[in-house]
Amino acid sequence: MKLKLFALMLCLTFAAAAMAKETELPDSCGDPNTKFDVTTQKSTAALPAPDVGKALIVFLEPNEEPCLGCYTQRFAMDGQWVGATKKHSYFTLQVEAGQHHFCSTGVMRNTIAIRSFEVKAGGTYFLQARWIPHGGSAGSAYGGPITEEEHNSQVVPGGKSALLYGMSLLDEEKGRYLIKSYEVAEFKKK
Numbered sequence: 001m002k003l004k005l006f007a008l009m010l011c012l013t014f015a016a017a018a019m020a021k022e023t024e025l026p027d028s029c030g031d032p033n034t035k036f037d038v039t040t041q042k043s044t045a046a047l048p049a050p051d052v053g054k055a056l057i058v059f060l061e062p063n064e065e066p067c068l069g070c071y072t073q074r075f076a077m078d079g080q081w082v083g084a085t086k087k088h089s090y091f092t093l094q095v096e097a098g099q100h101h102f103c104s105t106g107v108m109r110n111t112i113a114i115r116s117f118e119v120k121a122g123g124t125y126f127l128q129a130r131w132i133p134h135g136g137s138a139g140s141a142y143g144g145p146i147t148e149e150e151h152n153s154q155v156v157p158g159g160k161s162a163l164l165y166g167m168s169l170l171d172e173e174k175g176r177y178l179i180k181s182y183e184v185a186e187f188k189k190k
Helices: 001-021 148-153 172-179
Strands: 035-042 054-061 070-078 081-088 089-096 098-105 112-118 124-131 163-172 183-189
Touching: 035 070, 035 081, 054 070, 054 081, 054 172, 070 124, 081 089, 081 183, 098 163, 112 124, 112 148, 124 148, 124 172, 148 163, 163 172
Parallel strands: 054 124, 089 183
Antiparallel strands: 035 183, 054 089, 070 081, 070 098, 098 112, 124 163
């Protein structure tokens, strides 16, 4: 009996160690050990205009299904974490014009998406990252089925499986419409 209990405890220890191992992230992401505390509040202000010579990036998370504790999605730009969202929220960031490399990760197994694009001074860009359940055929609560752009942004580490997760650049009209019903994410690094 003691030998069986010891073997079970040993197996559980190895399983926990394997699950705790961080997935190596792409260069556009930040330190895999960075975590955020996120709260959300109703938005009362209009989006700011981009500063002179800069662009405004709006990072969105559309997931609105009921969740236990609501998971956090991290967003990075050019290898540094710039913020996080939680359940149907967004945040903004003023950035220099030019080519930028973006990354988003969720807490679910291997949920990593990356993409790059050029931002122009004076522009406003809406970058959405979302988990796409049900084999990519989800209904409107998740923004519809997976798009080709989202599919192409997903990164699945070699030899691993992953849930569908993607990132897409929304057109400005759609982005401005969506955030009217979103809360603003406020975050701090743990």
